[in-house]
Amino acid sequence: xxxxxxxxxxxxxxEFADGVYWIGALDPSLRVFDIILTTANGTxxxxxxVRGSDGVAVIDTVKENYSGEFFARLESVVDxxxxxxxxxxxxxxxxxxxxxxxxxxxxxxxxxxxxxATSMLKALLNADEDLQYTTVKxxxxxxxxxxxxxxxxxxxxxxxxxxxxxxxxxxVLFSGDVFGCHYCDKRLFNDLxxxxxxxxxxxxxxxxxxxxxxxxxxLKLIEPLQLKQIAPTHGPILRERPRRYVTHYRELSTSALTxxxxxxxxxxxxxxxxxxxxxxxxxxxxxxxASRLDGVRVSxxxxxxxxTEPFVDLIEEADALxxxxxxxxxxxxxxxxDLLSSLAVVNLKGKLGAAFGSYGxxxxxxxxxxxRMRGLKMQIPVQGYRLKLIPTExxxxxCRSFGKKIAEVLVGKPQExxxxxxxxxx
Amino acid sequence: xxxxxxxxxxxxxTVNVPAGTRVIEVSEKIGAGIIYGCREGDCGTxxxxxxxxxxxxxxxxxxxxxxxxxxxxxxHDRLACQAQIIGDCKVKPx
Numbered sequence: 001x002x003x004x005x006x007x008x009x010x011x012x013x014x015e016f017a018d019g020v021y022w023i024g025a026l027d028p029s030l031r032v033f034d035i036i037l038t039t040a041n042g043t044x045x046x047x048x049x050v051r052g053s054d055g056v057a058v059i060d061t062v063k064e065n066y067s068g069e070f071f072a073r074l075e076s077v078v079d080x081x082x083x084x085x086x087x088x089x090x091x092x093x094x095x096x097x098x099x100x101x102x103x104x105x106x107x108x109x110x111x112x113x114x115x116x117a118t119s120m121l122k123a124l125l126n127a128d129e130d131l132q133y134t135t136v137k138x139x140x141x142x143x144x145x146x147x148x149x150x151x152x153x154x155x156x157x158x159x160x161x162x163x164x165x166x167x168x169x170x171x172v173l174f175s176g177d178v179f180g181c182h183y184c185d186k187r188l189f190n191d192l193x194x195x196x197x198x199x200x201x202x203x204x205x206x207x208x209x210x211x212x213x214x215x216x217x218x219l220k221l222i223e224p225l226q227l228k229q230i231a232p233t234h235g236p237i238l239r240e241r242p243r244r245y246v247t248h249y250r251e252l253s254t255s256a257l258t259x260x261x262x263x264x265x266x267x268x269x270x271x272x273x274x275x276x277x278x279x280x281x282x283x284x285x286x287x288x289x290a291s292r293l294d295g296v297r298v299s300x301x302x303x304x305x306x307x308t309e310p311f312v313d314l315i316e317e318a319d320a321l322x323x324x325x326x327x328x329x330x331x332x333x334x335x336x337x338d339l340l341s342s343l344a345v346v347n348l349k350g351k352l353g354a355a356f357g358s359y360g361x362x363x364x365x366x367x368x369x370x371x372r373m374r375g376l377k378m379q380i381p382v383q384g385y386r387l388k389l390i391p392t393e394x395x396x397x398x399c400r401s402f403g404k405k406i407a408e409v410l411v412g413k414p415q416e417x418x419x420x421x422x423x424x425x426x
Numbered sequence: 427x428x429x430x431x432x433x434x435x436x437x438x439x440t441v442n443v444p445a446g447t448r449v450i451e452v453s454e455k456i457g458a459g460i461i462y463g464c465r466e467g468d469c470g471t472x473x474x475x476x477x478x479x480x481x482x483x484x485x486x487x488x489x490x491x492x493x494x495x496x497x498x499x500x501x502h503d504r505l506a507c508q509a510q511i512i513g514d515c516k517v518k519p520x
Binding site for chain 2: 115116118119349350374377379380381414417419420421422425
């Protein structure tokens with residue numbers, strides 16, 4: 001095993017299995033990736049080349065402005081006329097940037113992408129309907145003579161188009177962004193580079209976490225494979241004990257703590273902010289009403305007393321989320337927006353949502369919070385409840401009913417519903 | 427104006443609407459579980475399954491057909507941001 005690798009000193013391909021080469025590029029100066037991710041020592045754009053007895057395959061490319069390095073490494077081992085296959089596991093521009101030029105230099109090469117990648121491909125290339133490509137899914141493969149590339153349909157890791165490609169003869173999984181990280185090290189392999197565990201977990205937390213369910217689906221396809229090496233599109237190639245990373249992905253995608261509630265129980269979290277205690281009293285009454293139902297566990301949190309990150313963890317595991325806010329200057333209060341704007345890393349689709357709050361003059365906060373929750377793909381089964389200033393005993397009883405009604409939807413209790421007229425909808 | 431009934435099966439709610447209303451206009455207001463991305467028939471996020479009344483929605487356009495195909499739509503799946511209600515139907519998120 002080579003221990004003296006330094007890919008920053010040359011622009012050649014690096015062979016890491018028989019006829020399998022890294023032809024990627026280093027980007028050590030990158031500090032912020034895609035607006036949302038910081039990277040303390042840059043990243044790599046990994047591209048790979050597989051040589052078979054009947055042609056060569058290029059798997060993924062690099063960000064456009066790193067094309068020079070990519071083509072130089074490619075040219076060090078292959079003539080463009082030998083390229084028979086181009087596979088794109090993921091069409092994000094950092095992997096498809098050099099594709100148009102590659103297709104121009106190797107016009108005979110045929111492109112293999114996932115079904116969902118087609119619209120993105122046309123948008124990237126600004127191409128018309130004449131574009132030639134083959135869409136592939138799990139079970140499909142393409143032959144390079146003495147070796148075969150087979151495809152795994154692994155959507156939403158982290159785009160709808162993502163897939164993995166497996167070279168069975170060498171046990172190499174070209175995994176796309178899965179098992180990747182933003183970590184730039186000229187020594188290239190996981191057993192040689194510095195300590196990249198933080199970067200690996202950070203990448204998962206920001207890129208893969210919203211798609212945990214899809215990660216688990218993908219792992220069902222990946223775990224049975226004979227894995228000698230995992231070759232992701234960013235960060236070190238995982239050649240030393242690659243299965244460790246697969247196991248780690250399973251751990252990261254499985255709930256870290258059991259919620260401490262029964263398997264059948266549903267969890268409801270009531271978050272609130274209150275300036276004069278009125279919204280707080282509403283929150284308590286709503287929680288009390290919801291708790292009347294068996295099978296619903298209610299947690300009540302004052303947003304003033306906590307920090308965003310642990311609340312995001314709570315939200316990820318909850319089944320229903322209620323937000324209570326007063327209206328100040330025609331808006332919900334900042335801590336509510338802070339939390340509602342910190343949820344891109346978790347999957348909220350289908351969770352139940354509801355809003356409530358006491359107000360002095362206009363009371364816009366409740367509707368605004370509902371709109372935001374809809375925007376986050378949550379369901380709002382019960383129209384929000386707002387009241388002017390200090391809740392009366394009657395209004396507190398309404399709050400209890402409001403909580404109970406949401407809890408009933410949560411446990412699937414059928415609601416008596418009249419047909420609504422469109423004109424009556426707000 | 428002609429009226430039609432649309433039922434959102436996931437929330438078991440029926441709404442009376444004027445014929446020609448797009449599903450998106452109703453489902454968002456009522457809080458049904460169909461989710462939206464681009465809202466202009468391009469991304470395929472709002473795919474819904476039509477349980478009943480398939481013929482009571484306007485015919486999909488060529489563009490919608492294309493997006494449905496790209497998103498591997500099943501039989502009787504439509505885009506909620508495109509389909510207009512012209513008669514009684516029942517839908518749910520695909």
